[in-house]
Amino acid sequence: MDALATLPLDPQALRADFPILSTTIHDNVPLVYLDSAATTQRPRQVIAAIVDTYERHYANVHRGIHWLSDQSTDLFEEARESVRAFINAPAREEVIFTHGTTESINLVARSWGDANVRTGDEIIATVMEHHSNLVPWQQLAERSGAVLRHIPIDDNGELILDEFDKLLSERTRLVAVSAVSNVLGTINPIEEIVRRAHAAGALVLVDAAQSAAHMPTDVQRWNADFVAISGHKMLAPTGVGVLWSRRELLDAMPPFLGGGSMIRRVKLDSFEPADLPAKFEAGTPPIVPAIGLGAAIDYINAIGLEKIHAYEQILTRRAHDVLADVGGVKIFGPPLENKAGIVSFTVEGVHAHDVAQLLDRQGIAVRAGHHCTMPLHKRLGVTATARVSFYFYNTLDEIDLLGRALADAKGVFRRRKA
């Protein structure tokens, strides 16, 4: 049977929706975009939703008592409902629009953290976290006198849960963990982590920036307390993100930013906060990016996250095979069955930045560096890795091209050194 006929989705048909993927770069080299973990590309349908909003429905939301404002508000709130359904949140009011995962995590650290974390309390993160899920807790620890602890990883790049158990205590207030590592691709056992954290009386924040577009998010199945997402990593515009939390937690938390929209009443010396979700959406929200996020969710749902995940596993397996064939390549991260579509590696004798530069000459966009995970790279014993990351619009041919281009790059370096 034709191998392509057995794929869970048709990448060629889907690519037709992404104008940028058929562009050529440098001297007419076709673009091979392998950097979706940094940000995904956008399909025409999302771009069309943005253009249509600006051309026909745009006004500020919730404020104007006029026709256009009602239109804009309806679209904005429909997007909130799309997010609610996408992450299986119990209530629309629990979906807070932010400007990205970074802001969502900072919101929790500032609002919940400042109200609940005291000297001697403990916060547990993991050594594989993105700086976005490390620095806000460091800042909270500085403000509060709390102590930070980190779940270590084994040599496969998986969390050592026995060590997590040893870190948990009655002093633990919060566990902050990513659903998928942006470097190792590790898919973390969120339900198990939540179960253990809750048994110790701690809350759990899940950084779902790298999982939301690639596998189903079910906040009720996870039973987590806070979940953070970025729109731009799931086909939507930059400048919109989501924080989900349970209503009782959000109700008890003080507002994060102060200003318009987040108030019910203001006097010269005091204010009364608005109800959820407005309480956490001070100022003019990211109206059009949020509407774009709604369109992105429609697009992802039409393909199906199970199919996307299954297809990415095929791409990742192929990537492991072609990288092994190149020789002298070290791949970081867990075995394939526990790995998302993210593969970080080093090439013997070639710096990661040179790898990225040589691949770029052949049209292949990859990322090189510490990928905002300096402590993880220290644990891995390297200062930088090259990273390829996939989405449903990548093809097996592109992965094969990566293998050939890497072999060429190695050759260039051998000749340069000779």
Ligand code: PLP
């Ligand atoms: N968390 C993870 C795991 C990420 O990969 C990223 C972005 O790369 C972030 C958080 C930060 O997301 P944003 O820059 O959209 O706020």
